[in-house]
Amino acid sequence: MSKALVAYFSASGKTAETAKILAEKAGADIFEIKPEVPYTSEDLNWQNKQSRSSIEMSDHSSRPAIAAPAPDLSDYDTIFVGFPVWWYIAPTIINTFLESADFSGKKIVLFATSGGSGFGKAVDNLKNSAPGAVITEGIVNPRGAEFQALANMA
16 A cells, blocks of 8 residues: 655645645645745735745746755655645745655645646646656645545545
């Protein structure tokens, strides 16, 4: 039986709620991807081109520091990675997380929360950050039975 990890970044708490439900359904361990410097509401104001999130997302090479690197992945076959969709991709802090450990040979299943968009180019933008891993789209804004369908992707 494979072992799974749910790793997530949550800016507002919505992705955290989703991650906790998924971890329960998948019988997975859980890990929160925390920024070294927490985001404030001003940092997250996507309408302000000078906000921290806007600046990070306009520079795809941006790598916001994380409070802790990925945990030891040796026991995990599947890592669910969750995030809010920002500018049709994963926030660049997800790249930081993926670059903090060796994900080669792992299956990475993405899940996301969004106010209206899908994954966009999230997979393409994350591939170089996890060489040797297989990254697939899971479900955006899973609800009800979709949580079990997502868990079954492990």
